[in-house]
Amino acid sequence: MTEERLRIWTIVSELFGQNAYVAALAGRDDCVVVDPGFDTATLVDRVQSNRLTPAAVLVTHGHADHIAGIAAFKSHWPDCPILIGEHEADKLTDPKLNLSRDFGFPIVSPAADILVRDGETIELAGMPLTVREIPGHSSGHVIFVLETDQPSRAFVGDVIFSGSIGRTDFPDGDFDLLAQRIRSKLYCLPDETILLPGHGPATTVGREKASNPFVRWAS
Ligand SMILES: [Zn+2]
Numbered sequence: 001m002t003e004e005r006l007r008i009w010t011i012v013s014e015l016f017g018q019n020a021y022v023a024a025l026a027g028r029d030d031c032v033v034v035d036p037g038f039d040t041a042t043l044v045d046r047v048q049s050n051r052l053t054p055a056a057v058l059v060t061h062g063h064a065d066h067i068a069g070i071a072a073f074k075s076h077w078p079d080c081p082i083l084i085g086e087h088e089a090d091k092l093t094d095p096k097l098n099l100s101r102d103f104g105f106p107i108v109s110p111a112a113d114i115l116v117r118d119g120e121t122i123e124l125a126g127m128p129l130t131v132r133e134i135p136g137h138s139s140g141h142v143i144f145v146l147e148t149d150q151p152s153r154a155f156v157g158d159v160i161f162s163g164s165i166g167r168t169d170f171p172d173g174d175f176d177l178l179a180q181r182i183r184s185k186l187y188c189l190p191d192e193t194i195l196l197p198g199h200g201p202a203t204t205v206g207r208e209k210a211s212n213p214f215v216r217w218a219s
Contacts, residue, residue: 013069137178165215
């Protein structure tokens with residue numbers, strides 16, 4: 001039996017049903033925050049009530065619902081760096097690219113502090129996080145794979161959901177590319193890997209490989 005060292009909280013913003021996450025190792029007072037959405041108050045409360053200090057804001061991709069809370073979150077922890085994939089950073093500060101302009105409420109985030117690239121492993125709050133770039137929903141989308149506990153966890157943003165995948169009808173969307181990269185960079189993770197998506201419930205690699213109606217494992 002493995003000891004559960006990792007603590008993860010999910011904060012669901014009502015608008016768009018978007019999931020933000022807070023992850024911390026037991027016994028530590030720092031954490032990472034993933035994709036601060038519209039419900040910044042709950043996210044800030046979750047961090048503060050657990051007496052945590054964020055080591056970084058991780059951004060899977062720059063769509064408005066995943067970055068809407070970054071500016072407000074940073075007002076509480078101004079020195080907390082924002083980390084995003086190297087090909088996605090422009091969306092943080094451009095309401096046209098992050099799709100908020102077309103929704104009628106332009107949103108911008110502070111600019112990125114750290115750009116990460118495919119294959120890189122970074123250590124934050126004691127947690128090694130491996131970056132995998134999976135474009136197709138958004139051109140510079142990354143996922144963060146966390147192997148601190150077994151099974152591993154992966155923050156997958158809008159790459160894949162329980163029984164679904166991210167939309168590919170945005171200007172930089174590409175279904176074939178998304179399907180190909182899901183197979184080559186996500187379905188190759190161990191079956192028991194827990195996927196923590198940007199919307200909806202958690203799932204596992206094995207479950208999606210077996211039953212995802214949009215991207216099957218078999219080529
Ligand atoms: Zn998205």
